[in-house]
Structures are given as C-alpha cells and as structure tokens.
Amino acid sequence: MNRKWTKNEIEYLENEWGSQSVPAIAKALDRTEIAVTNKAWKLGLGRFTMSGDYITLYELFAALGYKAYTGTFKYFTNNGLPYRVQKVHNSKRVRVININSFWKWAEENKEIIDFSNTKENFLGKEPKWVAEKRKLDFINPNKKSIRKWTKEDDEKLIFMCNSGKYSCHEIAETLNRSRQAISSRASKLNVCIKKTKSCKRISKETKEEIERLIKQGADTVTISKMLNVSQKTILRQKKKMYNISQSVNNRNINI
Template identity: 35%
Template structure:
C-alpha cells in the first residue's frame, strides 16, 4: 500500500455495502470522494460480488417499465445511471425486450449546455427539465459529463436542492432555515454560474444545535457523508420518540407542483414523494383530495 493512499473507514465500507447494487461505481465514488477504480477494488476486497446484492441481479418489473418509458428520451448510459446498471446491461435488456428507439437521440447543443450551467444550483432540476424539455435523469447525466454534477465533489458544498433531496423535505424549508434559523451557507461560483452552497460538516454542526427542526429517523443512513457519530443515536431516539405521522400541512404551491408533476409530467407517485419530501401514501391521499375538489381538471 502506498504511503499516500487513503485508508478506507468503517463508515465508508458500510456505505459501500448498503449502496452496492443500488448505485453505479461512479456515483458511489462521488459520494465518498474516491475514484471509480478505488471503489471497484474495495468491492473485490470485501468480497461483495459473492453476496446477494450483486449488480447482476434480475431485472424487476419497475426497472423494465422505466426502461420502456425512457428509451426515447434517454441514452443507455443515462438509463444505467438511474437504474444502477452498466450501459451494456441496458443494451442487452433492450434486445431481450425487443425494444426499438423511435429516432436517434437528440444531441446536446451549446445553448442547452450554457443554460444548464447558468441555472444549475439556482433553479431546481425539475424547472430546468421543463425549460429544456429533457428528463431530470438526462440533466444529471449531462452534468456528470460536464464534470459538475454533485457540487460537493467539486467545491465541498451541496446546493439547497441537493440538501432538500437528501433530507427528504421541501426546498423552501431549507431557505427558511437560512433566513430565520441561521443555517450557514456560502454564495459559490462555478465556471459561469453562482449558487448557494452549504458545507456538509457545517450543516451537521448546525443540525446538532437545532435537533427539534429535523426528524432524524427519516434521514437515510449516510445520505450526507461524513455523518457524525451523534446522528445515529439521534436517529434511534427520534424513531421511538417522535410521532409516527407528524402533521405537515400542504401548501398551495405544493398542491400545484403535485398536480403538475403527476398530470403534466407523468411522474409516478414514488418519484413525486422523493422530490417534495412526502411519503408515497401521503402523495396518494393528497391527489385523491385534489381530485374531489377539482373533478373536471383530470
């Protein structure tokens, strides 16, 4: 082992074991600030390829459905990044299912790249997706190719949208914390754009002083790495002591986003729940109530 080689920690190994088979090596490496090759070597050393969570597991019905729905708007690499599979695996599955793309994939233009780089971090990916008429997954793939996706990997910070997604809450809650609760942030410039950056370690320090504002039991383990030791204890405490279903009023803006994403963008209830920080059942119940209020809209 080289003297300068960074040793793997128990936390990194745990994250690797949990995400292997769910995320691509590239994505895992971005989260851990390691190269794809380093991740691959660690997987071999931990003998994970002999476990049940091997990447070569069977395709699920949900994965097949996603492939069929996105084959005409995403390339094999973009689909693979979303499903945690290699481009070659996607190509093989396309042949097995006898799927055919309607037309050649639309190439990215300089104007689209300029718009994406200008507003990434300022606007949500959903908003940019609507403007460019490309899927969110296509945007993430393009940002990866431009070397900008996952702001933390380049600046040590994450955007408010990335933080909201990790915490599974609405992005406006993050802005409220910044304005009213003193959440530390920085205005950062990356190439041709600026964005509000939040350092992960600074966020955890703030969170430790504002524990009542978060339900740690709803924050997936190692979503924001490195995760302090006290978070695990707090997660367990909140699981047993916070109400199982905490009341969270729906706003008019959330209703409008929910309706648009479901009926205009055709997103699934599961996708919407992840984007707005609600449970899938909560999304389903809210849709039912909105349908009763406005039966003519659908």
Template identity: 30%
Template sequence: MKYAPEDIQLIKEQLGSHSLSTIARRLNRSMTALEVKITRLGLSHTKSYTGMITAGELARILKIDRNSVMQWILNHELDSQQRITRNKKKFTFINIDDFWAWAKSNRHKIDFSKLELDELPPEPEWVAEERKIAKQVTNYKAWTKQEEKLVLEWHCCGKTLAEIANMLGRTRESIRKKIKRLTE
C-alpha cells in the first residue's frame, strides 16, 4: 500500500515526539512497514535528522559529567528537546546554536580550555579567547562545613556576595543561595 503525501507529512511531524508504534497505529501500518519507510525517507537516525546533539555528547565534548549538562537544562535555562527514538527511549537533544547562545552568558560555568578546536561547530569568535583561560569550574561542588561557617561569618561581618564568592572560588549566586539556606 502506497503512502499518501499526508501520511509522509504525519511521519515527519510526529517522528521523535511519538513512538513508532503510535505512528504506525495512526497510519494503520505495521511497525516493520513504517521502519522501512522511515529508512527510505532518510529519517531513521533521529540525531542526524534533527541536527542536534544529545546531552551526553555535549558532556563528552566539554569533558564534564552528563549530570552537569542536565542541571544546566533544569536549573539554568539551557534549551533542549526530549525526543523519542525508535520505540520509546527518550533522549535530550540540544541545538548547537542554542548552546552557544546560552554559553555566551554562562561562560563562568564552562572551562573552554578543555574544548578541542572546532569540536562543536560553528564555534563563535569569543570562544578562542575563553579557551586561553584555564578555569577552576566549581559547578555543583559540595560545600564543606568550614566553607559554610566562613560564609556565615563573612556575611555577618558585612562582606559583599562578590567578595565572599571571590574568596571561596564560587559564584555570587551560589553564595546568595547558601546564605539563604543557612539562615532560614
């Protein structure tokens, strides 16, 4: 049975957001027939079809833990999309251009000196300068009891968030949150 143009359009629209079994059921086709059609259309590889990278691939490229990337998505507004591949397995995909836009305003979270040249094209011009700076990135670093004590002590003495952050090698935002948690 031949696929109508609207059937092909439905496949293109729903591939990645619905499982193949759901799409096959909507088209009244078998899973095997749908898989063959998707392969013939050149849509069988979700990653290449979307032009995005997975959160795990981004973590590997940046030489960080995948959980750090997931925290950027959950807590720091890095745009991503959940896509279903083949049956029901979900992946988190990130558009490379969206990542670079986010990275520009979140430079302090990334050690660009670990990033290989053109590993994540198209690489913006500002990355070359950032790559020269080896950073001690402390994202999600556990707090010690001594650090917590110092934060409260310095805060009570009138030191600014910037001063405390500089002394502990952390961000002002992390200092603000820690003070809030410790004083509540």
C-alpha cells in the first residue's frame, strides 16, 4: 500500500529538489527513487537539473549560445570552470554547475566568454558587469568563428589595397575583420596595403582606456576597433599590465 506524503515530506522535497541527488532525497525520506521523481513531477518541480541553484553544463553552454558542446567543454574546463558530476537517478550522471559559482568564475575569466548571443538575465538575475561585457562582445561578433574569405571579400580587399587610399585599419573596419586577418590575406593575394606610421605613440589616456577595457574582458580586436590602435599595441600594454601585477604579487609574497 502506498504511503501518503506528509506536509513535511513535501516541503523537504521542494526545498532539496535540484540541490541534492534523487538517491539522497529518497534515502532521507525512506522512499524509492521512482516515488520521489513521480511526486516531483506531480508537484510541477520540473526537471531535476533545472531546479535549485544548479544547471547542467549542456544547458549552460546552450544558454550562452555555444553550439558545439565538446569543444566548449574542453575550452572552459581547461580554464578552471568549477563544475561537478552529480548522480541523478538510475545511475545516470550529469555534469552540473552552481549558478553563483559560474558567475564568480565568469568575472575572473571575462575575456574567454562571449555574451553577445545572450539575453539580459538569461540565467536569472545577472551581475551588473555582464551588461557592459555584452555591449563589448557585440562590437566583435565574429570572434567565435573563423569566416571563410569569399570571392567578393577578396575583390574588395584587392580594390582597396590597389587604390592606395586605405590603411589596414580602414580595410579591417570595412570588411569587419581583424588587422591581422587583412594583412595575412593581402600577402596571400600578393597585394600591398598602404603603409602607416607604426611607431606612433599613444597617449596616457589611451593607455588607461586600454587597461580599463582589458579589465572588462574586451578582446584585442574589440579594443582595436573602439580605440583605433593596433592589436600589437594592445598586446604590449596587456603584457605590461601582467608584468606589473606579477611584480606586485611577488613583493607581497616576500613581505
């Protein structure tokens, strides 16, 4: 005979659904896993991994707009994504992540994440810095994929190079590609780009703006487009920032 669910048992199930595994909940309530999942379904608690503070990595990547799971998983986990493997029921295991832990990790790894395909509050209430990062990611929409050069692209590039009127930056702006991509393609097509002075010094204000954008997680292509400076200049500034922070950390350790 089926045992009726008490008010306390229902409250426990609602509170723990999505936080503890189904086997753990079943053991705590002295019920079968099937009984627990059936009751959760009747209560409208939804899928196990969409409840509480956890979601699966697959669902996270889908929400971020990444289509390829395997490559994204390796890329993110190699950079320390704090996930864990959780048993759901019937020995099924899934990779899940705590949403708060994700946001903490994301803030420390802004540069490797693209928010341009996400809507506001796509994982519930989001940190304030995400809105600014989303705007930055819209500036460089092609950073997640490598676009093939079309015949029309090549014709535009050849025309702009042969005219002698356009700098590498101007061509990159027109074709919506990085300066490095333009230089590489021009070399393959055996055409020359108008030379500009590369030794131009940048102002203190520009350096400070580069550092601000780097801290916000903007990539080099985005910063280059926004400030009209070369990617090499940005990388030099980034390296300088890194070396300074390293020396500061070393001094703190010695103290």
